[in-house]
Amino acid sequence: MRNVFLFLKRYSVFIFFLVMQGVALSMLFSYNRFHQTAYGMFSNEVAGKLNKRVNRVEVFFTLSEQNESLREQNARLLSYLPSGSLYADTAFRLVTDTSSIDSLTSYRQFQYFSAKVISNSVFLQQNIIVLQRGRDQGVEPNMAVLGTDGLMGTVIGVSNNMSTVMSLLHRQSKVIAVLKKGSGLGEVSWDGKDPRFLILTKIPKTIEVKKGDTVVTSPYSDKFPPGMPIGYVEKVDQDQETNTYKLKIRTAVDFYTVQHAYVVKNLLQQEMDQLKSTLIKE
């Protein structure tokens, strides 16, 4: 017994080192479960406050790019205004409406919240964006995040006033995407190499793909609004092993200078979840 204590005393520093290594490594490899717990919350608020101050200075360096991209978005939105389009004249023939349901009213599926980016990185393997909008302002985990030019990522952690977003430039990020031409269902991920490019896989070779084709979010997703640009095809590679392409796509959002974001809330999410859960029960 005495020898055991002597051993412990002699190697106490080494044992302490091993224990701490174990703690650090278990934190690292259980990242997905861990990031929502206390440490994540704490670091979010503390580091977020500091980042917010630094960001006030940083914003000035990218002001002109931000303005330009917001102007372009404004122009896009203006073209959707009803005053910009004409309606076909349907009054020359008398038709009796027999439909008992008013099919002309629309209801809203997606609601957009604007949010300020207070911290961002592009050169790590797991790039996380921090937004200055949290649970108190209506953000919940698993919401989509858009930039002014296209998709940016998904909310993974929320604290009271801030939220962390898994950027598309995250090794664990996977987004279902389609080609805007209307065919092929693929998966966008990042290979961790160049922050300007993403990888689109699982598009079958039967579809013709050219450089410059637009890749957008799929209509089958319940969190991303359909048709949001993700990127543009830069290089077409034939995957020798499978019957699919491996496409290199340039990101629609410039992740180096991103400063504004929109958090997207799916108002039908609850209804959809309920429907799915009844399916599982049966």
Next chain:
Amino acid sequence: MSPIIKNIVRFAVMLSIQVFVLSKIPPLHQFVVPYFYFAFILWLPFRIGRTALLFIGLATGMLTDMFFKTPGLHTAACLLIAYVRPFLVNLLLPKEATDWGNEEPSKKTMGAVPYTTYLVVLTLLHHFYLILLEWMQFGSFLYFFGKLIATSLVSLLLILITDLFLNRKSKLR
């Protein structure tokens, strides 16, 4: 200035440079992601005991991880160099390291060649462990190797330049 306050200020400055400058500049190449904050551990006074050094390494790593949102990654690497440091100092210095008092490792206190060896070995060790952990999660071997070499070189360059700037006054040799 008391050595404790001096080191706290130094730590704050080095971590700020790492997080707000080095992480913001566009990377030169996908392999080059310079790390610099850990030199704080290399420049701590000789007098600090092994357990205290481990605690400082732990705190350094955890604070860095808070900013990088990578719980455990930098903590593991910082703990490793904090653990290895006393052995390396004893190996490179003829005298018992605790006799040096508040002196810090520098060119003057250790001599140019042992000091450079000390920096190179600990930098390589830190980067090797950090990039290995990153590689174990994902990535290819070529990526691992290229990143290790390129990042280590740039980090060492940064540390040596900072060393010239700091001009830490210690006369023992």
